[in-house]
Amino acid sequence: MQETALQPGYMSGFGNGFETEALPGALPVGRNSPQKCPYGLYAEQLSGSPFTAPRTTNERSWLYRIRPTVSHWSEFRKADIGLWRTAPAPEVEVPIGPMRWDPIPLPEGQVSFLEGIRTITTAGDAATQAGMGTHVYLITRSMVDEYFYNADGEMLFVAQQGSIRLWTEFGIIDIEPGEIAVIPRGMKIRVELHDGPARGYICENYGGAFTLPERGPIGANCLANPRDFLTPVAAYEDKDAPSKLYVKWGGSLWVADIEHSPLDVVAWHGNYAPYKYDLRRYSPVGPVLYDHADPSIFTVLTSPSETPGTANVDFVIFPDRWLVAENTFRPPWYHMNVMSEFMGLIYGVYDAKTGGGFVPGGMSLHNTMLPHGPDVDAFEKASNVELKPHKLEGTMAFMFETRFPQRVTAFAAQTESLQKDYGAYGRKLNKHFNPNKR
Numbered sequence: 282m283q284e285t286a287l288q289p290g291y292m293s294g295f296g297n298g299f300e301t302e303a304l305p306g307a308l309p310v311g312r313n314s315p316q317k318c319p320y321g322l323y324a325e326q327l328s329g330s331p332f333t334a335p336r337t338t339n340e341r342s343w344l345y346r347i348r349p350t351v352s353h354w355s356e357f358r359k360a361d362i363g364l365w366r367t368a369p370a371p372e373v374e375v376p377i378g379p380m381r382w383d384p385i386p387l388p389e390g391q392v393s394f395l396e397g398i399r400t401i402t403t404a405g406d407a408a409t410q411a412g413m414g415t416h417v418y419l420i421t422r423s424m425v426d427e428y429f430y431n432a433d434g435e436m437l438f439v440a441q442q443g444s445i446r447l448w449t450e451f452g453i454i455d456i457e458p459g460e461i462a463v464i465p466r467g468m469k470i471r472v473e474l475h476d477g478p479a480r481g482y483i484c485e486n487y488g489g490a491f492t493l494p495e496r497g498p499i500g501a502n503c504l505a506n507p508r509d510f511l512t513p514v515a516a517y518e519d520k521d522a523p524s525k526l527y528v529k530w531g532g533s534l535w536v537a538d539i540e541h542s543p544l545d546v547v548a549w550h551g552n553y554a555p556y557k558y559d560l561r562r563y564s565p566v567g568p569v570l571y572d573h574a575d576p577s578i579f580t581v582l583t584s585p586s587e588t589p590g591t592a593n594v595d596f597v598i599f600p601d602r603w604l605v606a607e608n609t610f611r612p613p614w615y616h617m618n619v620m621s622e623f624m625g626l627i628y629g630v631y632d633a634k635t636g637g638g639f640v641p642g643g644m645s646l647h648n649t650m651l652p653h654g655p656d657v658d659a660f661e662k663a664s665n666v667e668l669k670p671h672k673l674e675g676t677m678a679f680m681f682e683t684r685f686p687q688r689v690t691a692f693a694a695q696t697e698s699l700q701k702d703y704g705a706y707g708r709k710l711n712k713h714f715n716p717n718k719r
């Protein structure tokens with residue numbers, strides 16, 4: 282490994298055509314496939330979209346690597362996929378009611394990224410490139426001489442506890458709680474524990490690649506600003522060692538013995554690349570006079586479907602912000618939604634659930650067309666509080682919202698972390714109706 286490659290360095294921008302080289306002159310100039318590449322490297326294209334996709338959604342990168350991926354290939358055998366599930370996964374009947382979980386505890390023993398995935402829900406069908414899986418990751422040891430890529434979807438990491446280092450083919454990404462990272466489909470990684478143990482959430486997106494939502498009348502600024510997205514500079518390993526390459530393909534995990542690190546990309550250029558983003562940089566826009574707006578105003582990233590305005594997945598956050606609306610019930614309203622809502626809490630308190638039970642590291646599921654809203658504590662407080670400007674501080678909840686109903690896995694339905702009494706929270710709401718008093 283190069284001395285200079287040990288600390289992550291980043292380039293700013295979303296979806297840019299980046300170019301970066303870990304050795305001077307490693308990138309061919311003016312062409313993608315010279316007869317011989319500099320330093321004896323191999324050229325390889327990684328296509329994240331069909332070749333013919335329109336320019337706005339066309340994604341590919343050119344990698345200049347010590348060995349092409351095909352030479353990392355050898356006899357694959359089935360590996361134990363543990364508790365990772367892929368849609369469709371009809372393991373249990375999905376309850377017709379809200380579900381909520383306490384944090385899944387970190388295991389006592391040594392658990393790598395691949396061993397510590399716990400799928401909570403699946404939606405759609407990975408084989409048709411539609412839907413998503415939601416997972417919790419639990420990591421107590423780094424991957425050593427173990428590498429992985431996911432052919433079934435891109436992975437959005439949401440760090441909740443501890444920090445991890447994602448060694449990718451494209452360079453190094455560090456994330457800590459409050460930050461996210463996106464690893465596009467097909468990109469090789471090794472996940473290292475930086476400051477652990479680590480827990481977080483993953484949205485495995487089988488559909489259209491995450492992109493920034495349109496801003497419409499908001500204009501050219503606010504929400505997630507493109508300059509705050511960071512893509513790593515090239516960094517490579519020239520390492521010969523008995524290693525394992527794991528591939529998730531078609532919902533199964535496969536493994537092959539390889540003799541060298543596949544993170545051997547010395548230079549690359551293109552717009553198909555991993556990135557990170559600090560959620561605390563999000564610039565929220567909201568109601569400045571009255572009413573509570575739809576949560577789509579807080580969309581960080583969206584995975585579009587073929588139907589305009591109907592997301593395969595929206596990644597939405599509920600960050601620190603001022604509440605100023607006059608004569609308004611300020612928390613989320615009671616509602617039913619054709620989209621299904623998986624929520625997690627990174628830190629702090631979520632304003633619709635102030636009565637306890639939705640804690641950092643926990644999660645909830647409000648499925649397609651199932652009613653939900655503030656708990657009794659949040660309702661009573663927000664209905665009676667003096668409506669001064671009020672700042673929600675030290676809070677970061679998020680939602681993976683998909684057009685598809687979500688199925689829970691057998692693990693999620695049977696874990697001790699499942700709260701047995703959550704389904705009844707709505708029944709605690711008091712009757713206030715009085716026909717004699719307006």
Ligand SMILES: O=C(O)Cc1cc(O)ccc1O
Nearest residue numbers: 575576612613614622633653
């Ligand atoms: O249900 C939830 O808590 C998420 C949510 C938040 C909000 O402000 C409006 C609608 C919505 O689904």
Ligand SMILES: [Fe+2]
Nearest residue numbers: 618622647653
């Ligand atoms: Fe909701």
